[in-house]
Each structure stands twice: as C-alpha cells, then as structure tokens.
Amino acid sequence: MSVLELKGITKRFGKFTAVEEVSFEIREGEVFGFIGPNGAGKSTTIRAIIGAISPTSGEVRLHGKPVTAQPDYRKHIAYVPGDVQLWPNLTGGEVIRFFMEMSGNADTEKMETLIREFRLDPKKKCKTYSKGNRQKVALISAFLSDADLLIFDEPTTGLDPLMERTFHRHVLSAKSEGKSILLSSHILSEVEKLADRIAIIREGKIIETGRFSELKHITRVHYLVRTPEDLAAVGRMEGVHEFRQEGGEAEFLVDADRVKDVLAALKRYELEGLETLPPKLEDIFMRYYDAGSGAS
Template identity: 50%
Template sequence: MTTNPILQINHLQKKFGHFQALKDITFSVNAGEVFGFIGPNGAGKSTTIRVLLGLIRATGGDATIFGQDVWHDSVAIHQRLAYVPGDVYLWPNLTGGEIIDLLLKMNGSQHSQRTDDLITQFGLDPTKKARTYSKGNRQKVALIAALSQNADFYIFDEPTSGLDPLNERQFQLAVLALKQQGKAVLLSSHILSEVERMCDRIAIIREGSIIETGSLEEMRHLTRTVITVTLQTALDVTQLAGVHNAEPGQHPNEWQFSVEAKSLPAVMATLTEHHIMALQSTPPTLEDLFMHYYTTEKE
C-alpha cells in the first residue's frame, strides 16, 4: 500500500544573498505521524518552516504539502494547515480570548467546545490583555488557537520553549491526540526528551543540510550501547573489537563499557562464553545521538 505523504521536501535550498541557509533538505511526513525536526541553533529549522508556510521562497529544490506547491498554492494549503511559531507576537491591547477567536476566524475556523477545553487544560486566563502575558502565556494563546483548529497538518516551531513542565505535558497529550486522529505533525524542538517521547521519525539538520533521517530505533543502531556485566570467569573486555571506555566494576569480573552496534552480537557471544551472571544494557538516548552528531565532523 502506498500513501502520499502530507509533506514532501526534495533537495530544498534557500540563499539569503550570498549566505546559503539551506543547502540540501529532503524529508517527508506522513498522515498519522509526528515528525521531529532537530538541530543546533541557526541550523535552518525555522527557515525550512518559513518556506513551508510560503512566507519565503526557496531558491532551489521543491516542497509540497497535500501534494500542492508551498509557494504557489499557499492559499489552498493554509486552509488545512495550523502553525505555531517559536516567538509569538500578539496584539497587546486584545485579551487572550479575543486573540484566540481572531486567530481562529482568520483561519476560517471558529470558537468551539474544544477551544474551551484547551483553555482549561492549559490554565490560561483568557480575560487578560495580551500585553500582561508572560512568554509562556503568549505561547499558550497561539497553541490553543492552533490546536482547536481542525487541520490536517500541524507545524510547531519550538512550541514548548516557554512552557512549564505541566503545560508541556498538556501540549504533548494534545499532539498525541492529533496523531491518533491520523493528523500529521511537524515538531521542531530542542527538548530531546519531548522528541523522544512523541516522535515516530526524526530528521537532524546541521548547517542547512539534513544529516540523518529515520526512526529513533534506526538511529540508535548508529551509536553505542552501554553495558554493565558480571561474568563467572575472567575476561579482558578491553581486547574485544568494538568495545570502548571499558572500566572494571566494584565486583570481581564486573565490567562497564560501551559497544558499537555492529559489534554487539560478537561481544554478546564472547560474554556468554564466560557465563553471564548479571547484565544491564542501556540503549543510547536521543541526547547521546544528538551530541554524537553535533560534535563529530561531517565525513
């Protein structure tokens, strides 16, 4: 069965004057999928999103949403698209409630029971003027307006950077509900635990290029697993291929080390020969992967 992706980006490029902000961006997002978009400051996440929204025009490659061109067909696309920017600017003299209703109207939507539920869930006081809101409260206003729309594709650019953990949780629950309804979500984030918890697939962007795409499981294969093992008979694990940072533990024949994914089967076979008495393995976290990609040179 083949399904058309909701978002398809092919070798997208964007130049600002002589500066090439996007060099080569290719990935796709399918219906029912939460897609994580991560990378260091200035990597090109917001620029990619601005191209997708039709706010700036790509200088190379192409991108489609719902099969339509993001630049030429932006009017049609926006009828089924909801978006929350990282920096939310609001009309200072309107109340939060007025702004939510205004944003909804601008998107051809209207205030519904879902809007009221979201206001309660996020604990927003909608009667206050926007100029009195903190950063987190401004973000809530934009999130409530976006989440109460009945869109098919939701784009969030670092939506939880100003939210406290309780509201971050509310946001995550709301996104998971969208996923269950078969909606597609693109989530740019620096909060790795959030990406790890919510995203089906991830793209890592660095200096305007996508350097890795895939599920977290697939990416984990690219790095090392940490193993703590106690053996019955002595073994010098430092001699095994693919083993790094090996250190003896507190007990006799106890070791802690990291092992490359490709060497894991051979290492496990050798450990088994020495009779494993206890073993604990920790898969690499997204944070390990992140550090790995950010600190190693591109080959």
C-alpha cells in the same frame, strides 16, 4: 499518503548557505521530528514551508501539489514559533477567538477545555503575559484550528513540565484525528516520546531520516555487567566508550558494529549478570554531532 514533501530545498543568504538540498516528507497522521541544535537550519526550513521566505532552489509540495500553485495553501497549516508575539492590547481570549473566526471554528466548548487544561487566564491583556503564557495562546489556537498540518518550532520553550505534558497529550490527540505534525526541537526526549519518524539536520544538511528503530544501526548499545572480575581489557577494546567499573558492576557503551566482538570477549569472564539498555535518540544525535565536531 504524503501531506507535506520537501524536494531539494536550498536557501542562500548572499554567500551563506543556510540549508542545502533538504528533502523529506510527512505522511498523513504522523508526528515527524525535526532535530538539530540552534543554527542547524531548522527554522530556515520551516520558514520556507510556511512561505515566510522563498527558497533559492527546490520545491515545497502540499498534498502532492507545489505550494506555488496553491495561493491559499496556508489555510491548511497552523504554525507556532518558539517565541510568540501577540497583539499587546488584546486579551488572550480575544486572540484565540480571532483565530477561531479566521478558520471558521465555532467550537467554544473545546476552546474552554483547552484554556482550562493549559491553565491560561484569557481575560488578561497579552502585554501582561509571560513568554510561557504567550506560548499557550498560540498552542491553543493551533489545536483549535482546522489545519491538517501543525508545525511546532521549539513549542515548549517557556512552559513548565506540567504544561509540557499537556502539550504532548494534545499532539497525540491531533495525530489520532489524522492530522500531521512537524515537531522541530532540540529537546531530544520530547521528540523521542512523540515522533514516528525523525530527520536530523546538521550545518544545513539532512544527515539521517527514518524511524527511530531504523536508526539503531548508527547508535551505541548500553551494557550493564555484574562480575567480580576486572573488565579493564574490555574497556580498551575498539568501539567501547565511557567504560567504568566499580563495586562489581561495569557500565559502558558499544558501537553497534562492534557488539559481536565485545560479547565474544565477555564470554571469557565470569558474569553474574548482563543487562542491555535500549538505545536513546540522544545517542544517535550525539554520535553524529561528535563526529562532525571531531570529538571521539
């Protein structure tokens, strides 16, 4: 079942097109990764989803209905931006309780658990908080909400590695409860750990959408080869990248559509070992962006 669906979202600011024909859907109980570098159009797309801006064209649908026909649709969404701003003279605890009251949530036990796990001092005023602590207040409030769609835009900015892991754990917990999560990030390892499906955006356009396993056709296979022979000729083959050989071990990447040719070539050598490493999201991402920038 589709919780959120974007159909051809385009947003222009004068002559500048920030996003163009952006379309994807997020299903019930899934983590959807939305990746791209700064300026690619991620935040503009999210602002269109939450109603902060109106798209020039296209449609946002929530639970199968256009949001323009749902005046109260925002109650179904919890949004955490990458740079959280809070009321300076309220304490963190007061802000969290305010958002709880707004959503009708009275689960103080869960609130206290989250505050403890995120290591937040709720008695301090927000004006004294670091960026990371402001982020914690917003994340705790989002996880406490009754929203069935959680939107995180660069959510771990300012968090230390321990708090990043705490965030990851609660994302998966929300998913297990049937909530849907849109995770927008430029941290590829974070998306790779959490996302069921991903969309890659470049220069305002979606260039690929799908499960990670479905995108392996556009990535490169990473090989480690142990051999006493010189594999320099293999390193010069079309589709072979980042070749290096030292001490009886060669390492290189191969375009997926050239794997058959490279394996055929390797049969001519005396091999002591051949190891294939799984492709990474970074390989997919960088191959697209290298192509877009004209890099090899």
